[in-house]
Amino acid sequence: MSAGVPAGCAHSICMVSDFFYPNMGGVESHVYQLSQCLIERGHKVLVVTHAYGQRKGVRYLTNGLKVYYLPLKVMYNQSTATTLFHSLPLLRYIFVREKVTIVHAHSSFSAMAHDALFHAKTMGLRTVFTDHSLFGFADVSSVLTNKLLTVSLCDTNHIICVSYTSKENTVLRAALDPRIVSVIPNAVDPTDFTPDLSRRNDATITIVVASRLVYRKGIDLLSGIIPELCQKYPELHFLVGGEGPKRIILEEVRERYQLHDRVRLLGALEHQDVRNVLVQGHIFLNTSLTEAFCMAIVEAASCGLQVVSTRVGGIPEVLPEDLIILCEPSVKSLCDGLEKAIAQLRAGTLPSPETVHNKVKMFYTWRNIAERTEKVYDRVADEVVLPMDERLNRLMSHCGPVTGYIFALFAVLNFLFLAFLRWMTPDSVIDVAIDATGPKSTWTKQNFFGKKRKR
Known part of the structure; x- marks a missing residue:
């Protein structure tokens, strides 16, 4: 021994x-x-x-x-x-x-x-x-x-x-x-995930999704959310990073509802590219059906985005209530959560990206x-x-x-x-x-x- x-x-x-x-x-x-x-x-x-x-x-x-x-x-x-x-x-x-x-x-x-x-x-x-x-x-x-x-x-x-x-x-x-x-x-390394206001376009509202496109990540829920919110909010855009077998569902939704100019599918992302994708958005959406922790929402919050996520697994333990909107894993609940975030964004009541970043970088090192x-x-x-x-x-x-x-x-x-x-x-x-x-x-x-x- x-x-x-x-x-x-x-x-x-x-x-x-x-x-x-x-x-x-x-x-x-x-x-x-x-x-x-x-x-x-x-x-x-x-x-x-x-x-x-x-x-x-x-x-x-x-x-x-x-x-x-x-x-x-x-x-x-x-x-x-x-x-x-x-x-x-x-x-x-x-x-x-x-x-x-x-x-x-x-x-x-x-x-x-x-x-x-x-x-x-x-x-x-x-x-x-x-x-x-x-x-x-x-x-x-x-x-x-x-x-x-x-x-x-x-x-x-x-x-x-x-x-x-x-x-x-x-x-x-x-x-x-x-x-x-x-x-x-x-x-999360906070130096890798910093906000960048110069890359935000306030004329539109961009929702970012970054995950593997598989069943466990709730991509079926995402396919129901996209057409419903895009019809209700003309200024809304979706930016989806990730690859997987469920990509075909998102492509079908984009084709059926003619959303090619409002839903971008970026495919697989290198780790060094994730931050550059996140800072293009205002809201980060996580539709996971199960998660032990979920690093993606920490990275998004570190970049200053408002997080909307399903209330599953260990996710409620990750971020404080003022930095995340928790929803049930259903299309209706997630749409309600996103609409709440959109209303806060329009009203200017969300904390600044720098404020959010400074809070998050103290949580996990x-x-x-x-x-x-x-x-x-x-x-x-x-x-x-x-x-x-x-x-x-x-x-x-x-x-x-x-x-x-x-x-x-x-x-x-x-x-x-x-x-x-x-x-x-x-x-x-x-x-x-x-x-x-x-x-x-x-x-x-x-x-x-x-x-x-x-x-």
Whole structure:
């Protein structure tokens, strides 16, 4: 088993998820920003994900953040296929080579994240998991995912959720002890999302939508809102950023009601382009049917827009009442909310974009999120890693008579496979990587180029 790291000391952290740059999304941004702030705080951080096209092997990002793009096959929606065992040789080599002490996995949808948790426990490493999503309990997909989550988290050291609603959901889905679940929200870099009055046209009212065009984001609701409000307000325009299978519905609405000059579909947006789209609008509309947190409304508010959103999941926790109009997930309720925002805009009673931005930038900062996450790392560093017999007992007692025994067998096979790999290639013969991140007092930047020079 790995040696423990005293609380308050630098940790060697491996972030694992199928979702990372160049793919764009909330999880990708969270992993990157959190990693950068942890590096700033003196920790060693690396990211493990799967290859994206020609981006494979080892890459270095800002501040020496090392990213391993592994040659694993993608199954669906950027999540890798898994047999549970095939990733062990690669992940074990990385964990040993980088002297990893804590494995931090992200997203219930990521097969690689669950694989990494399973292998890390077999190797005696501390584990942390961040859940970014909400799930139901009734449909077949949710039942299977929740059972997998129960197995994956029953012996994980600590779990992080992005809202209190998300915590309740995860605790129920995975039958967890609430004491090992912390709430640490997402954040936004306020310097990336600033208002720009020079780009606003007061002759029209522009409603901005920026999300993936999928069912979960409520695009069917949006298709009902657009024609109703465009007929009522001739000066109203819609600016829609994002791509997905529901785009065809919006194109049909635009065609049927001849709204080509009032509804613009921008397609997929790069992260650096989101702010330039947001500042073209006055109101931001979020029609999501489920959200654990929703970074998009924070980014929009940071740009000074009035937010109108469905009252679902963790959204009511994100912004204060004076910065958001909450509606039920129905066309009528959302239209009422938008009309209220339009009336306030016309009357000039909305706070100025600069005022809104200055308020929002104080709510969520990545440095604060990193500090709170660091406390979780300090806590798990003091915990004892479960020996194999206790881990098997927990799997069998916590996960049910069938699933528990099946995964207990998998854990035994994984342990034997690890023993075989250690016999074939002992840990001692695996080259230790030169740190490109971590405490600045230990290494100079020349380490990045492979020269070992202590100060």
